[in-house]
Amino acid sequence: MFRPSATGLTRRERYEAQQRRRALIVASASTAGVVAALVVLVPLAPGWDKVRNSFFNAEVFAKSFPKLLEAFWVNVMIFAWCAPAIAVLGLLIALARDVKSPALFPLRIFGAAFTDIFRGVPVILTVYLIGFGIPGLGLPRPWNSPYIWGSLALILTYSAYVAEIFRAGIDSVHHSQRAAALSLGLSERQVMRDVVLPQAVRNVVPSQMNMLIALQKDVSLLSFIGPVEIFRQAGVFKSLLANFTPYVGAALIFLVVTIPATRYADHLMARQMRDRR
Amino acid sequence: MSKMLAFALSVCAITTTAAFADGHCAAGKTLTDGKLTIATGNPAYFPWVLDDAPEAGKGFEAAVAFAVAAEMGFAAEDVVWVRSSFDEAIQPGAKNFDLNIQQYSITAERDQVVDFSEPYYTAPMAVLVGANAADTPATLEALRALKWGAVGTTTAVPKLANVIAPQSDPLLYGDNADVNAAITANQIDAALFDLPTALFLSAVMIEGSKVIGQFAPDQSDNPDQFGMLMEEGSPLKPCVDDALAALKASGALAGIEAEWLQDTTGVPLIE
Numbered sequence: 261m262f263r264p265s266a267t268g269l270t271r272r273e274r275y276e277a278q279q280r281r282r283a284l285i286v287a288s289a290s291t292a293g294v295v296a297a298l299v300v301l302v303p304l305a306p307g308w309d310k311v312r313n314s315f316f317n318a319e320v321f322a323k324s325f326p327k328l329l330e331a332f333w334v335n336v337m338i339f340a341w342c343a344p345a346i347a348v349l350g351l352l353i354a355l356a357r358d359v360k361s362p363a364l365f366p367l368r369i370f371g372a373a374f375t376d377i378f379r380g381v382p383v384i385l386t387v388y389l390i391g392f393g394i395p396g397l398g399l400p401r402p403w404n405s406p407y408i409w410g411s412l413a414l415i416l417t418y419s420a421y422v423a424e425i426f427r428a429g430i431d432s433v434h435h436s437q438r439a440a441a442l443s444l445g446l447s448e449r450q451v452m453r454d455v456v457l458p459q460a461v462r463n464v465v466p467s468q469m470n471m472l473i474a475l476q477k478d479v480s481l482l483s484f485i486g487p488v489e490i491f492r493q494a495g496v497f498k499s500l501l502a503n504f505t506p507y508v509g510a511a512l513i514f515l516v517v518t519i520p521a522t523r524y525a526d527h528l529m530a531r532q533m534r535d536r537r
Numbered sequence: 538m539s540k541m542l543a544f545a546l547s548v549c550a551i552t553t554t555a556a557f558a559d560g561h562c563a564a565g566k567t568l569t570d571g572k573l574t575i576a577t578g579n580p581a582y583f584p585w586v587l588d589d590a591p592e593a594g595k596g597f598e599a600a601v602a603f604a605v606a607a608e609m610g611f612a613a614e615d616v617v618w619v620r621s622s623f624d625e626a627i628q629p630g631a632k633n634f635d636l637n638i639q640q641y642s643i644t645a646e647r648d649q650v651v652d653f654s655e656p657y658y659t660a661p662m663a664v665l666v667g668a669n670a671a672d673t674p675a676t677l678e679a680l681r682a683l684k685w686g687a688v689g690t691t692t693a694v695p696k697l698a699n700v701i702a703p704q705s706d707p708l709l710y711g712d713n714a715d716v717n718a719a720i721t722a723n724q725i726d727a728a729l730f731d732l733p734t735a736l737f738l739s740a741v742m743i744e745g746s747k748v749i750g751q752f753a754p755d756q757s758d759n760p761d762q763f764g765m766l767m768e769e770g771s772p773l774k775p776c777v778d779d780a781l782a783a784l785k786a787s788g789a790l791a792g793i794e795a796e797w798l799q800d801t802t803g804v805p806l807i808e
Contacts, residue, residue: 307629307630310629310630311629311630313629313650314627314628314629314650315629392715392718392719392722395722395723395724396718396721396722398723399723401684401723401724404722404723404724405724406708406719406724483689483709483711484710484711484715485710485715485719486686486708486709486710486719486724486725487708488689488706488707488708488709492689492709495689495690496689496690496694496709498624498627498690499623499689499690499691499694500644500646500647500692500694500695501646501647502627502644502646502647502649502650502651503627503646503650504624504627504628
């Protein structure tokens with residue numbers, strides 16, 4: 261929009277407004293171009309009809325979606341009991357790796373070994389080993405449930421990651437703060453609890469949000485040892501209907517949860533950046 | 538002179554190839570001319586394929602595949618084996634096999650996406666129970682109370698839900714080996730398999746397990762019939778169907794079944 265200079269706009273402001281308008285037009289045009297290319301070109305591919313029928317089949321979608329939603333509830337429940345356990349165990353491991361007392365050195369070794377092992381082994385392997393292995397030792401029902409041991413596998417793996425993030429958070433609190441707190445007469449324990457941890461935890465909240473999002477998807481790995489969560493349910497439909505649309509339906513359900521969570525994590529991260537500046 | 542001989546030989550070779558091509562309906566319709574590419578599972582399980590080596594022709598499906606190939610005019614050395622998962626078999630687009638044989642049950646929904654040959658085997662579903670539930674009577678009533686498992690990609694899943702309708706939700710797994718692990722770990726009491734697989738698992742794989750009953754294959758509207766899977770609209774389908782029909786008529790198919798599949802009449806029927 262052009263306004264006469266009589267409104268008080270300087271030449272510089274006019275120039276910037278014009279630049280902004282230009283950027284907007286270019287951005288709109290290029291976005292429209294890309295979308296149009298996708299919408300027009302993809303269906304021109306020779307196999308498009310087959311692909312659409314296999315992946316975006318409305319009939320199959322309608323048939324499978326309600327059961328997928330139902331199965332997603334299993335994911336939500338597993339997630340709900342794993343997440344707090346991971347937070348607690350992760351923090352404990354991080355603290356174990358940070359102990360200063362020489363008598364507690366074995367604890368440090370344990371913490372390091374724990375993170376090394378569970379970060380180094382693929383999640384699915386841990387799920388198999390713990391999910392089938394420990395019940396195989398002869399536990400009575402219901403203590404051999406794949407829900408219990410599969411969840412434990414997730415908790416152990418994710419605790420290792422979460423512990424490392426917490427440790428990074430603890431390290432991010434400047435050493436001078438510890439020194440200052442100690443010089444005020446606080447004990448090591450008080451320093452950690454009242455000075456370091458509150459800042460450390462706040463610093464790593466955005467990173468931990470990302471772990472939550474990853475966990476929410478990895479809950480599906482439990483399907484390998486029995487629980488019929490959304491991924492398995494989609495697989496059942498896929499096999500029976502010989503159609504991949506149920507996977508697309510499952511992906512949509514995941515996205516509905518993960519996109520807001522990701523945006524929220526971004527928002528937290530941005531706010532943190534602002535606060536630090 | 539030697540040139541002449543070579544020419545004569547090559548003419549001979551061409552004419553024999555041509556004769557072969559004229560004589561058989563599969564000529565020119567396979568992925569590689571003169572070869573029949575057959576896919577099976579990875580791994581392929583006993584008793585369908587012995588020792589995961591379909592090339593040896595041992596095991597029911599391996600033997601059927603070679604018999605069908607021979608009937609279609611392919612010598613044993615012209616059969617090429619590849620491996621494929623279920624997903625690869627149903628994905629849209631070109632396939633890397635002419636035929637795929639790995640206990641595919643023919644269903645109307647699957648038939649819309651791929652082609653199936655006429656059935657080469659009708660498989661009754663059977664109940665395999667672990668050692669702890671080995672004395673369960675073969676009645677629907679008793680079966681309902683068990684904790685169930687099945688392979689999630691098979692037609693055992695709807696059968697379990699519709700026919701047995703267990704009291705607690707079944708657990709589903711990716712393949713036979715995982716169901717074994719779950720039975721061994723006592724996480725499930727019972728699992729539903731096709732009868733030959735169930736008999737093999739109980740005899741060889743899972744200690745103390747037992748096949749306590751089978752469902753008559755024609756009990757439901759959708760009997761579990763295994764067909765060879767082909768790309769949708771495959772020109773090979775009539776050839777494969779003819780070959781299977783010939784094998785059935787000559788009794789060769791029944792012979793292969795008798796040779797490789799255990800006698801299944803000893804397993805009681807579940808009413």
